[in-house]
Amino acid sequence: MIRVLVVDDDFMVAQVHRRLVERVPGFCVVGEARTGAEALRMAAELRPDLLLLDIYLPDMAGTEVLRRMRAEGRPEADALVITAARDAATVRQALRGGAVSYVIKPFEAETLRDRLLRYQEARGILRGGGEHGQAEVDRVFGRSAPAGTAGAGAREMPKGLTRESARLVERELSRAGEVSASECAELTGLARVSARRYLEFFVGEGKAEVRLRYGTAGRPERRFHWIGPPSA
Structure with a gap:
């Protein structure tokens, strides 16, 4: 434990x-x-x-x-x-x-x-001692292979997500700077639920963060702000 x-x-x-x-x-x-x-x-x-x-x-x-x-x-x-x-x-x-x-x-x-x-x-990874390859060391330091990289060292996407759609969401979020799930869905053509899953994925990757926008009534709107490097 x-x-x-x-x-x-x-x-x-x-x-x-x-x-x-x-x-x-x-x-x-x-x-x-x-x-x-x-x-x-x-x-x-x-x-x-x-x-x-x-x-x-x-x-x-x-x-x-x-x-x-x-x-x-x-x-x-x-x-x-x-x-x-x-x-x-x-x-x-x-x-x-x-x-x-x-x-x-x-x-x-x-x-x-x-x-x-x-x-x-x-x-x-580190508990066993010994020597480690680059892929294992990258995992220890919280880094994953670039999207689209093939091979065993590439981090697997969560179930139901694809690298192609992830790159699309990354590009649009990077360009816009900040979007809601609904706005992301409009920009990418994805369903709102799917767009939100990709946005949450990038939050987990440390490339985006959530900001709350409070209106006059109701629940605050969740907005996703890009903090990663500019997307190509």
């Missing part, structure tokens, strides 16, 4: 994260911390494999928690950052601190599940 410590100052948010983690086979939550100091103490006592770490804590930033853990010689605990912070400086600090992934709030449950499964796969 991969042992997880949830670090978030909001009790209700921490409970939601706990439930999401425990729905993924192979993961268990060993504790919840509300402050940076509590996170450091519990990490030393419980020896978790992974921290689900918020940036905005009442006593110190989550990036400072990462820095202190490394300074105290505890590199064995990895960190998956879950936060509303999206500024470049914070993202850079998280990278330098060794965060294995970075999820921006609000997010879909499937996004966190995807990041956890990728982390689980990377741990499995």
